[in-house]
Amino acid sequence: MSEQDQNQAPEASQEQVEDKRLRKIRSFVKREGRLTKRQEKALTEFWPQMGLDHQANNYSLAEVFGREAKTVLEIGFGMGASLVEMATAAPETNFIGIEVHRPGVGACMADAVEAGITNLRVFEHDAVEILNDSIPDNSLDTVQLFFPDPWHKARHHKRRIVQLEFVEVLRKKLKIGGVFHMATDWENYAEHMLEVMQAAPGYSNTSETNDYVPRPEWRPLTKFENRGHRLGHGVWDLIFARES
Ligand SMILES: C[S@@+](CC[C@H](N)C(=O)[O-])C[C@H]1O[C@@H](n2cnc3c(N)ncnc32)[C@H](O)[C@@H]1O
Numbered sequence: 001m002s003e004q005d006q007n008q009a010p011e012a013s014q015e016q017v018e019d020k021r022l023r024k025i026r027s028f029v030k031r032e033g034r035l036t037k038r039q040e041k042a043l044t045e046f047w048p049q050m051g052l053d054h055q056a057n058n059y060s061l062a063e064v065f066g067r068e069a070k071t072v073l074e075i076g077f078g079m080g081a082s083l084v085e086m087a088t089a090a091p092e093t094n095f096i097g098i099e100v101h102r103p104g105v106g107a108c109m110a111d112a113v114e115a116g117i118t119n120l121r122v123f124e125h126d127a128v129e130i131l132n133d134s135i136p137d138n139s140l141d142t143v144q145l146f147f148p149d150p151w152h153k154a155r156h157h158k159r160r161i162v163q164l165e166f167v168e169v170l171r172k173k174l175k176i177g178g179v180f181h182m183a184t185d186w187e188n189y190a191e192h193m194l195e196v197m198q199a200a201p202g203y204s205n206t207s208e209t210n211d212y213v214p215r216p217e218w219r220p221l222t223k224f225e226n227r228g229h230r231l232g233h234g235v236w237d238l239i240f241a242r243e244s
Pocket residue numbers: 027028075076077078079098099100101104125126127128146147148149150161222223224225
Protein backbone atom coordinates (compact mmCIF):
# COMPACT_ATOMS: atom_id res chain seq x y z
CA MET A 1 0.00 0.00 0.00
CA SER A 2 1.16 3.49 -0.70
CA GLU A 3 1.71 5.86 2.21
CA GLN A 4 0.98 8.80 -0.05
CA ASP A 5 -0.65 11.78 1.52
CA GLN A 6 -4.25 11.86 0.32
CA ASN A 7 -4.70 15.55 1.17
CA GLN A 8 -6.09 17.82 -1.50
CA ALA A 9 -3.41 19.85 -3.25
CA PRO A 10 -3.84 23.58 -2.47
CA GLU A 11 -4.27 24.50 -6.14
CA ALA A 12 -7.11 21.99 -6.74
CA SER A 13 -10.17 23.44 -8.47
CA GLN A 14 -13.61 23.51 -6.82
CA GLU A 15 -14.70 20.80 -9.26
CA GLN A 16 -11.86 18.53 -8.19
CA VAL A 17 -12.69 19.11 -4.53
CA GLU A 18 -16.33 18.14 -5.12
CA ASP A 19 -15.32 15.13 -7.19
CA LYS A 20 -13.06 13.97 -4.37
CA ARG A 21 -15.82 14.41 -1.80
CA LEU A 22 -18.19 12.27 -3.85
CA ARG A 23 -15.64 9.53 -4.40
CA LYS A 24 -16.02 6.56 -2.08
CA ILE A 25 -13.49 5.92 0.67
CA ARG A 26 -11.63 2.79 -0.31
CA SER A 27 -9.47 0.46 1.78
CA PHE A 28 -6.87 0.15 -0.98
CA VAL A 29 -4.79 2.11 -3.45
CA LYS A 30 -4.71 0.34 -6.79
CA ARG A 31 -1.13 -0.37 -7.77
CA GLU A 32 -0.62 -1.04 -11.45
CA GLY A 33 2.12 -3.59 -11.01
CA ARG A 34 3.41 -5.20 -14.18
CA LEU A 35 2.16 -8.71 -14.91
CA THR A 36 4.62 -11.53 -15.38
CA LYS A 37 4.07 -13.84 -18.37
CA ARG A 38 2.85 -16.54 -15.97
CA GLN A 39 0.28 -14.23 -14.34
CA GLU A 40 -0.92 -12.91 -17.70
CA LYS A 41 -1.32 -16.41 -19.10
CA ALA A 42 -3.25 -17.56 -16.02
CA LEU A 43 -5.59 -14.56 -16.20
CA THR A 44 -6.33 -15.08 -19.89
CA GLU A 45 -6.55 -18.85 -19.99
CA PHE A 46 -8.19 -19.70 -16.69
CA TRP A 47 -10.55 -16.78 -16.04
CA PRO A 48 -13.52 -18.63 -17.65
CA GLN A 49 -13.20 -21.49 -15.17
CA MET A 50 -11.90 -19.74 -12.07
CA GLY A 51 -12.80 -16.05 -12.33
CA LEU A 52 -16.01 -14.44 -11.12
CA ASP A 53 -17.10 -10.97 -12.22
CA HIS A 54 -18.72 -8.36 -10.04
CA GLN A 55 -22.47 -8.46 -10.70
CA ALA A 56 -25.50 -6.68 -9.32
CA ASN A 57 -27.25 -9.96 -8.42
CA ASN A 58 -26.19 -12.65 -6.01
CA TYR A 59 -24.38 -15.69 -7.35
CA SER A 60 -25.76 -19.11 -6.52
CA LEU A 61 -22.75 -20.70 -4.83
CA ALA A 62 -24.12 -24.18 -5.53
CA GLU A 63 -24.10 -23.33 -9.25
CA VAL A 64 -20.70 -21.66 -9.15
CA PHE A 65 -19.04 -24.71 -7.58
CA GLY A 66 -21.40 -27.38 -8.92
CA ARG A 67 -21.99 -28.67 -5.40
CA GLU A 68 -23.22 -27.78 -1.91
CA ALA A 69 -20.27 -27.46 0.46
CA LYS A 70 -18.90 -25.33 3.26
CA THR A 71 -17.64 -22.04 1.88
CA VAL A 72 -14.71 -19.90 3.00
CA LEU A 73 -14.28 -16.40 1.59
CA GLU A 74 -10.95 -14.54 1.86
CA ILE A 75 -10.66 -10.77 1.50
CA GLY A 76 -7.37 -9.34 0.20
CA PHE A 77 -5.43 -12.55 -0.44
CA GLY A 78 -2.36 -10.72 -1.78
CA MET A 79 -0.42 -13.11 -4.02
CA GLY A 80 -2.68 -15.97 -2.90
CA ALA A 81 -0.08 -18.54 -1.83
CA SER A 82 -1.65 -19.14 1.59
CA LEU A 83 -5.16 -19.27 0.10
CA VAL A 84 -4.09 -21.93 -2.41
CA GLU A 85 -2.40 -23.83 0.42
CA MET A 86 -5.64 -23.83 2.43
CA ALA A 87 -7.76 -24.82 -0.57
CA THR A 88 -5.38 -27.66 -1.39
CA ALA A 89 -5.55 -28.93 2.19
CA ALA A 90 -9.40 -28.90 2.21
CA PRO A 91 -10.75 -30.22 -1.12
CA GLU A 92 -14.17 -30.78 0.50
CA THR A 93 -14.55 -27.02 1.09
CA ASN A 94 -15.30 -24.23 -1.42
CA PHE A 95 -13.00 -21.21 -1.38
CA ILE A 96 -13.64 -17.72 -2.77
CA GLY A 97 -10.82 -15.16 -2.89
CA ILE A 98 -11.25 -11.43 -3.46
CA GLU A 99 -8.31 -9.18 -4.36
CA VAL A 100 -7.93 -5.91 -6.27
CA HIS A 101 -4.25 -6.35 -7.14
CA ARG A 102 -4.25 -7.88 -10.64
CA PRO A 103 -0.77 -9.50 -10.47
CA GLY A 104 -1.85 -11.14 -7.19
CA VAL A 105 -4.99 -12.55 -8.81
CA GLY A 106 -2.89 -13.88 -11.72
CA ALA A 107 -0.33 -15.44 -9.36
CA CYS A 108 -3.06 -17.07 -7.28
CA MET A 109 -4.73 -18.56 -10.35
CA ALA A 110 -1.43 -19.86 -11.72
CA ASP A 111 -0.64 -21.50 -8.36
CA ALA A 112 -4.14 -23.01 -8.16
CA VAL A 113 -3.80 -24.56 -11.62
CA GLU A 114 -0.36 -25.90 -10.74
CA ALA A 115 -1.78 -27.41 -7.54
CA GLY A 116 -4.58 -29.02 -9.61
CA ILE A 117 -7.37 -27.70 -7.38
CA THR A 118 -10.94 -27.06 -8.56
CA ASN A 119 -12.45 -25.70 -5.31
CA LEU A 120 -11.29 -22.08 -5.69
CA ARG A 121 -12.89 -19.08 -7.44
CA VAL A 122 -11.53 -15.53 -7.50
CA PHE A 123 -12.83 -12.00 -7.92
CA GLU A 124 -10.61 -9.13 -9.07
CA HIS A 125 -12.66 -6.37 -7.46
CA ASP A 126 -13.34 -4.36 -4.30
CA ALA A 127 -14.46 -6.80 -1.59
CA VAL A 128 -16.86 -4.24 -0.11
CA GLU A 129 -18.81 -4.13 -3.38
CA ILE A 130 -18.67 -7.89 -3.88
CA LEU A 131 -20.12 -8.54 -0.44
CA ASN A 132 -22.82 -5.94 -0.93
CA ASP A 133 -23.83 -6.93 -4.44
CA SER A 134 -22.84 -10.48 -5.39
CA ILE A 135 -22.72 -12.74 -2.31
CA PRO A 136 -25.99 -14.20 -0.96
CA ASP A 137 -27.02 -13.72 2.69
CA ASN A 138 -26.51 -16.68 5.07
CA SER A 139 -24.12 -18.40 2.65
CA LEU A 140 -20.63 -18.31 4.20
CA ASP A 141 -19.10 -20.50 6.89
CA THR A 142 -15.95 -18.41 7.28
CA VAL A 143 -14.74 -15.01 6.15
CA GLN A 144 -11.02 -14.45 6.57
CA LEU A 145 -9.16 -11.18 6.52
CA PHE A 146 -5.44 -11.67 7.00
CA PHE A 147 -3.09 -8.72 7.43
CA PRO A 148 -5.29 -6.04 5.88
CA ASP A 149 -3.66 -2.72 4.99
CA PRO A 150 -3.20 -1.08 8.42
CA TRP A 151 -3.42 2.56 7.35
CA HIS A 152 -1.05 3.62 10.12
CA LYS A 153 -1.73 7.34 10.27
CA ALA A 154 -4.67 8.50 12.39
CA ARG A 155 -6.08 10.62 9.56
CA HIS A 156 -6.21 7.49 7.37
CA HIS A 157 -7.95 5.22 9.91
CA LYS A 158 -11.26 5.75 8.08
CA ARG A 159 -9.74 3.77 5.20
CA ARG A 160 -9.37 0.64 7.31
CA ILE A 161 -11.69 -2.01 5.93
CA VAL A 162 -12.88 -3.06 9.40
CA GLN A 163 -15.63 -0.54 10.17
CA LEU A 164 -19.02 -0.97 11.83
CA GLU A 165 -20.97 -0.65 8.58
CA PHE A 166 -18.75 -3.19 6.81
CA VAL A 167 -18.91 -5.83 9.54
CA GLU A 168 -22.70 -5.43 9.62
CA VAL A 169 -22.91 -6.33 5.92
CA LEU A 170 -20.45 -9.16 6.43
CA ARG A 171 -22.49 -10.63 9.34
CA LYS A 172 -25.52 -11.04 7.08
CA LYS A 173 -23.42 -13.00 4.58
CA LEU A 174 -22.27 -15.46 7.25
CA LYS A 175 -24.46 -18.39 8.26
CA ILE A 176 -25.57 -18.32 11.89
CA GLY A 177 -22.56 -19.79 13.73
CA GLY A 178 -20.22 -18.84 10.87
CA VAL A 179 -17.04 -16.98 11.81
CA PHE A 180 -15.16 -13.84 10.85
CA HIS A 181 -11.43 -14.46 11.32
CA MET A 182 -9.06 -11.48 11.32
CA ALA A 183 -5.30 -11.35 11.82
CA THR A 184 -2.96 -8.38 11.93
CA ASP A 185 0.62 -7.59 12.90
CA TRP A 186 -0.23 -3.99 13.81
CA GLU A 187 -1.29 -3.65 17.46
CA ASN A 188 -3.26 -0.45 16.97
CA TYR A 189 -5.29 -2.12 14.19
CA ALA A 190 -5.88 -5.18 16.42
CA GLU A 191 -7.30 -2.84 19.09
CA HIS A 192 -9.42 -1.09 16.46
CA MET A 193 -10.76 -4.48 15.22
CA LEU A 194 -11.64 -5.47 18.76
CA GLU A 195 -13.40 -2.18 19.43
CA VAL A 196 -15.46 -2.38 16.22
CA MET A 197 -16.39 -6.03 16.74
CA GLN A 198 -17.41 -5.48 20.36
CA ALA A 199 -19.67 -2.63 19.29
CA ALA A 200 -21.20 -4.58 16.37
CA PRO A 201 -24.49 -6.30 17.20
CA GLY A 202 -25.05 -10.01 16.57
CA TYR A 203 -21.49 -11.29 17.03
CA SER A 204 -19.90 -13.18 19.91
CA ASN A 205 -16.19 -13.26 20.58
CA THR A 206 -14.82 -16.84 20.55
CA SER A 207 -11.82 -15.75 22.64
CA GLU A 208 -11.70 -17.25 26.15
CA THR A 209 -10.18 -14.00 27.37
CA ASN A 210 -12.71 -11.89 25.49
CA ASP A 211 -10.07 -10.33 23.26
CA TYR A 212 -7.65 -12.29 21.04
CA VAL A 213 -7.30 -16.01 20.25
CA PRO A 214 -4.04 -17.96 20.02
CA ARG A 215 -2.72 -18.14 16.46
CA PRO A 216 -4.47 -21.22 14.98
CA GLU A 217 -1.81 -23.61 13.70
CA TRP A 218 -3.89 -24.38 10.60
CA ARG A 219 -3.61 -20.78 9.41
CA PRO A 220 -0.77 -20.81 6.86
CA LEU A 221 1.94 -18.19 7.23
CA THR A 222 1.13 -15.37 4.82
CA LYS A 223 3.58 -13.18 2.94
CA PHE A 224 2.72 -10.14 5.06
CA GLU A 225 2.84 -12.09 8.29
CA ASN A 226 6.35 -13.19 7.36
CA ARG A 227 7.29 -9.60 6.71
CA GLY A 228 5.87 -8.62 10.12
CA HIS A 229 8.01 -11.29 11.77
CA ARG A 230 11.12 -9.91 10.08
CA LEU A 231 10.25 -6.46 11.41
CA GLY A 232 9.80 -7.88 14.92
CA HIS A 233 6.03 -7.33 15.00
CA GLY A 234 3.62 -9.41 17.10
CA VAL A 235 0.54 -11.08 15.59
CA TRP A 236 -3.04 -10.80 16.82
CA ASP A 237 -5.84 -13.18 15.71
CA LEU A 238 -9.51 -12.39 16.36
CA ILE A 239 -12.37 -14.81 15.67
CA PHE A 240 -15.96 -13.65 16.07
CA ALA A 241 -18.98 -15.89 15.43
CA ARG A 242 -22.32 -14.76 14.02
CA GLU A 243 -24.83 -15.19 16.81
CA SER A 244 -27.96 -13.67 15.31
C1 LIG B 1 -1.23 -5.98 3.34
S1 LIG B 1 -1.82 -6.95 2.03
C2 LIG B 1 -1.97 -8.58 2.75
C3 LIG B 1 -2.04 -9.67 1.73
C4 LIG B 1 -2.19 -11.10 2.29
N1 LIG B 1 -3.43 -11.28 3.00
C5 LIG B 1 -1.02 -11.45 3.16
O1 LIG B 1 -1.21 -11.58 4.38
O2 LIG B 1 0.08 -11.64 2.62
C6 LIG B 1 -3.51 -6.43 1.91
C7 LIG B 1 -4.16 -6.81 0.60
O3 LIG B 1 -5.54 -6.48 0.64
C8 LIG B 1 -5.93 -6.01 -0.63
N2 LIG B 1 -7.15 -5.20 -0.43
C9 LIG B 1 -7.28 -4.10 0.33
N3 LIG B 1 -8.53 -3.63 0.32
C10 LIG B 1 -9.24 -4.50 -0.48
C11 LIG B 1 -10.61 -4.54 -0.89
N4 LIG B 1 -11.49 -3.63 -0.48
N5 LIG B 1 -10.97 -5.53 -1.72
C12 LIG B 1 -10.08 -6.47 -2.14
N6 LIG B 1 -8.77 -6.47 -1.78
C13 LIG B 1 -8.36 -5.50 -0.96
C14 LIG B 1 -4.74 -5.23 -1.13
O4 LIG B 1 -4.73 -5.12 -2.54
C15 LIG B 1 -3.58 -6.08 -0.60
O5 LIG B 1 -3.15 -7.03 -1.55
